[in-house]
Amino acid sequence: MAKRNWKKAQPNSLRHAQELCLEHALAKHNRSVDNIADLMGIPNKWNLYKWLESGRMPAILIRPFEAACGIDFMTQYLAASCHKLMIDIPTGRKACPQKLNDVQGSFAEAMNHLICFYNHNGEADETLSALSRVMSDIAWHRENVKKSASPELALFNDGGDQ
Numbered sequence: 001m002a003k004r005n006w007k008k009a010q011p012n013s014l015r016h017a018q019e020l021c022l023e024h025a026l027a028k029h030n031r032s033v034d035n036i037a038d039l040m041g042i043p044n045k046w047n048l049y050k051w052l053e054s055g056r057m058p059a060i061l062i063r064p065f066e067a068a069c070g071i072d073f074m075t076q077y078l079a080a081s082c083h084k085l086m087i088d089i090p091t092g093r094k095a096c097p098q099k100l101n102d103v104q105g106s107f108a109e110a111m112n113h114l115i116c117f118y119n120h121n122g123e124a125d126e127t128l129s130a131l132s133r134v135m136s137d138i139a140w141h142r143e144n145v146k147k148s149a150s151p152e153l154a155l156f157n158d159g160g161d162q
Contacts, residue, residue, distance in 0.1 A: 006024055090147055110133065
């Protein structure tokens with residue numbers, strides 16, 4: 001089984017976002033639902049199971065859930081459902097050539113999905129996911145260039161990450 005590329009994963013519903021968070025927690029951090037409940041500080045793990053089953057997690061617990069899972073798919077879905085584009089805050093440092101090649105690749109992939117969609121050969125969800133990814137990548141680089149005049153301190157970071 002091929003490893004999932006978590007950077008390319010895009011949730012298409014709030015329940016799907018929860019499932020992706022749980023899959024990421026298990027794949028990257030070897031955390032079960034019980035471990036996630038402990039990290040969230042929930043005294044009764046069955047409450048978390050109930051919220052996951054119904055898809056009705058209290059809003060105040062979304063950030064602790066994502067922190068315990070190590071990824072923010074629920075926040076991404078909530079932003080996208082409000083027609084907002086969410087990007088990571090850039091550091092204002094030079095990007096490496098590999099990152100620029102990744103942007104070029106995601107742009108080509110998005111265009112391929114768009115062409116297939118308009119030729120009635122592509123799925124809307126896949127096309128939306130690819131377009132959101134490339135818009136986010138471009139927006140990150142736009143903000144990075146904007147911040148380049150006053151880069152932030154690199155206390156714990158090499159810089160150039162996205």
